[in-house]
Amino acid sequence: GALEGAHYLATGKLESLSEQQLVDCDHVCDPEEYNSCDSGCNGGLMNNAFEYILQSGGVVAEKDYPYTGRDGTCKFDKSKVVSSVSNFSVVSLDEEQIAANLVKNGPLAIGINAAWMQTYMSGVSCPYICAKGRLDHGVLLVGFGKAGYAPIRLKEKPYWIIKNSWGENWGEEGYYKICRGRNVCGVDSMVSTVAAAQINH
The missing domain is CATH 3.90.70.10 (Cysteine proteinases)
Incomplete structure (x- = not known):
């Protein structure tokens, strides 16, 4: 991705x-x-x-x-x-740096603890307890938003937009929104950017 x-x-x-x-x-x-x-x-x-x-x-x-x-x-x-x-290269753990890198370089590869993704349907996922160190799934960070409804918190929260690999029938047509600002589920812990090389045949 x-x-x-x-x-x-x-x-x-x-x-x-x-x-x-x-x-x-x-x-x-x-x-x-x-x-x-x-x-x-x-x-x-x-x-x-x-x-x-x-x-x-x-x-x-x-x-x-x-x-x-x-x-x-x-x-x-x-x-x-x-x-x-x-x-x-690895991107800083600072969320402002991650957001700036996303805007400048496009989608970022990230690792995440996917425990709460298993039951995700829609909205902004903001679990109270989700281990930040148990990264077990690679996904694509594609965007972010300032305010989306988080059912478990009963209010609007800033969020990251993640493209998952489980198909369009999962989540919000294959996408996942997770709270931004607290490294929820380790979303900020393993972030990488990549540049493509020119291929000459």
Whole structure:
């Protein structure tokens, strides 16, 4: 998602990139965190995925390496690369910096504790208790708002807008709104930006 947004900003072309390539081929480990290797359907970290794409030379289109929803053998064909990473970085934990980065660079890759997402239907999610350190799901931060109704708080709250990967029938047509301002569910704890490289065939 973040690389698709960066690719669009760099080229003007919206390209659906292969998640399955990452599932099958990306086994990069974060050298600074013990036991944090990307492992297909068992999960991974956004920065590890960006590092894999940088090292491998790019990612192919979804149509050339379609999603199967299970681990498989790597079938990456470098001649079909449509996008790559020129660089990536971690964004500050400060919410004003995150918002400014989002406006300047487009969608951001984030990690979140998805416990409250399981039952989300609509509105702004503002759980009273949600562990900030148990990040277990990668999503795309795409926007923010000043005031949206938070049912559990019975009032308007500022919020982040997140694009999830569970399809359009989940949440608000595939999107999730979560309270902004308190690092709810760790939403500000793991934020990354990526820039797309030009591909010359």
